[in-house]
Amino acid sequence: MVCIVHLTEKPVLNDPILIEGLPGIGFVANIATLHLINELKTPMFGQIHSSSFQDLAITTDNGKARHPTNELYYHKARDNEERDLIILYGNTQALTTFGQYELCGKILDTAHDLGSHLIITLGGLRRDEKITQPPKLYCAASNTETLKKATDLGAQIIEGQIYGIAGLLIGLSPLWNINAFCLLAETPGYYADAAAAREVLQATNKILHIKADMTRLDKAAQTTHEILKTFGMTTQPPDEKAKEKETYTWRI
Amino acid sequence: MVCIVHLTEKPVLNDPILIEGLPGIGFVANIATLHLINELKTPMFGQIHSSSFQDLAITTDNGKARHPTNELYYHKARDNEERDLIILYGNTQALTTFGQYELCGKILDTAHDLGSHLIITLGGLRRDEKITQPPKLYCAASNTETLKKATDLGAQIIEGQIYGIAGLLIGLSPLWNINAFCLLAETPGYYADAAAAREVLQATNKILHIKADMTRLDKAAQTTHEILKTFGMTTQPPDEKAKEKETYTWRI
């Protein structure tokens, strides 16, 4: 086993947008995509397993064991406005640099095979100071034209480093002839941040045009919080040492 | 060399159950499977070598060098009750996450090739408080139906994380269309725990129906203890630091 994409179905999609929703700072992407999956009742069509995920099983109160995995869902537009979607959801990113590149390569292969030309990666931007509500949005993109799409959603340009899958996908996507931008909401980052998730989702939806009830987003945040607890992830404010290693704290 | 399964024989087995018995907390699985191998005089039909095992040789008082390895044994039912078995025994798990996934993949390939549909992983569940005798049993499974088999043996459902091969096998087995459950006995975990091994073995045997004398199980615990000593593994109660790293302490 190395990094395997296991498709149970190959959906026929019309220029789908891939939304990346793996765990990260504030679990913003995780909450936002879980909400879409719940609301749209999107079918799961594949799983990604990697030997760079943790080597353990996690059991829940029903005793069924789960292991670290990424899941692929799709949504077919229900009217002329909605966009076809591929949703990447999961309970982990890869543990190593090598594994992250390998995982990104597999995600980009899959997006390319399904005819995607745009990837939106979601996430949180950690802020130590008090965050005004609604939290501000930040963005970066694989090229100038795609950046325009993100700034049109009300996001400011971010300067600096974007760690993990959210950053790597926008850096590597041009090699697959795919455009990509990331949309990050300010967050304290140490709990499942529903407000930040709502903000990135509402902004993204100006492109997706998905008719989804936002009232139940808190439920997705609550579920995410419970999954975190199962995985033994702390939800206390990080101390200085933890902050240094923040790229790790949000990985399972 | 990466991870190689070296079969000296391909046994013809009837719907065999694979019992995982690699070193882990309290060496519960190690003792239990060594006892089965001793009592049933099961033939070894293969070895697994991995570049993720330690790079050393261990010599015993007869001067013969051994290296870290996993071994495969089989048992053919001797009457209408007994089940055919594949026993995975060894002196190590893999040292890295990558190696653990690779090893699991090879084990699952082998189980699948030999027609297995059920894997039982054994182990210890570390408890710091005093353990009432007989030690309590805990379980988790790859699906609800298989979980029922484990709870029928008198085990309670465990919530949390199951590290190492015992956890990874039940998490990954569905990808090979194999069911799996783990059975863990409470143990202080810092010595070769014969009582815990007896408990998981007796419970498992309600499924296996193996006619095996349990009186010599202490001998298997003693042998396991001596192997540990050869490998330089400490048998003192772990201090706080060691407990944090318990996923490592039980690997050779």
Add this chain to the structure above:
Amino acid sequence: MVCIVHLTEKPVLNDPILIEGLPGIGFVANIATLHLINELKTPMFGQIHSSSFQDLAITTDNGKARHPTNELYYHKARDNEERDLIILYGNTQALTTFGQYELCGKILDTAHDLGSHLIITLGGLRRDEKITQPPKLYCAASNTETLKKATDLGAQIIEGQIYGIAGLLIGLSPLWNINAFCLLAETPGYYADAAAAREVLQATNKILHIKADMTRLDKAAQTTHEILKTFGMTTQPPDEKAKEKETYTWRI
């Protein structure tokens, strides 16, 4: 993804010399090759991506995300004196030993395919004491004949270890039937050192015979300095601990 050379063009070159210019001590090679790229307006004909580079994206003030990469440029001689060049420029070396070997193998494959018989690796040699201007030059080579070329440029023979790509390329090049020497200038090493870069470039040019204006070299140093800042690289003098790890400090 592992380590991929992505060529957009295969230039036809006449016995080209490959100049290595990846980030290292004092960013000497980085500045020198960036200056050549700027002055000669050399076309980029390929990129090297590796899963041993960092897993992040870096955004600049225009919001366009970049990821760690190596780039290949070529220069065709404009008169009878100039030599054809392959310039290897980039914002990173590989993070691991394994990745460095893999990257070197790909660079040497490419150099060999394009008909190169000589590689010149540039760099800085860290000195704690005050450096007299112009900084002294040091060299080492893959064989005695090639070493003569380097000492003829006024460089002294260096004794000791040469870390990173600059050293590895001269050690491995004979396996590809390519000669190589390295040219290192003394530098304090903790900032983008234009003076050291000028020195290696002027010496190298006695072989390359490139007509390039050296007055704008400070601009290349300034650009390099700004790229470093974006990558969050410190430009303070290293403390004792940092010096021990100097092979890492100059990697992104």
Add this chain to the structure above:
Amino acid sequence: MVCIVHLTEKPVLNDPILIEGLPGIGFVANIATLHLINELKTPMFGQIHSSSFQDLAITTDNGKARHPTNELYYHKARDNEERDLIILYGNTQALTTFGQYELCGKILDTAHDLGSHLIITLGGLRRDEKITQPPKLYCAASNTETLKKATDLGAQIIEGQIYGIAGLLIGLSPLWNINAFCLLAETPGYYADAAAAREVLQATNKILHIKADMTRLDKAAQTTHEILKTFGMTTQPPDEKAKEKETYTWRI
């Protein structure tokens, strides 16, 4: 590049014995094999390069850069007594467990291809107390019959762990149908120990029957000492911390 055996010649040998002489504790194997290479003027017929060796070049006073490598030499018997030999000499072992397994696999492939049925690995056994001269010899072997050969040379059976290539080769050799034993001499271990090297070599020679002058062995120790200095290896007695990590101190 991963791990490559680069043969420049395939010698025809008669049941050759492979002598392993990579750097280790006291550099015993290194000195002993270098002495054989010097005295027998054995031709080098191959090199092993691995991406698990260090990523650097080492330059000597003649400015020629060397990189970490393993070399293969052969000796053809000059009379009816001498045995054909394959000598594995080098300036490094692999840096990682994975790399060590990979390297061993390649060594065993080569030994098998050249018709070898016996491998002798040499080394030092670190002793903190004063060592009586001549130093005592210890041994271990892949099987009982081969162990007899080693004890017949006057070596005592060692109990415990044998790290590195010396141990791994005797543990893995049976998978290639090759026998192997190791011969270790007591040594303080922190300098190039000519006395220990002489002891293992004289004992081994009862099997090899090589007519080699032992008077110049000190020269091989001196050369080894100088190579160590070039590689920046300390020759002071190790402190407590260093002793814990002794498996690393003797790797380059």
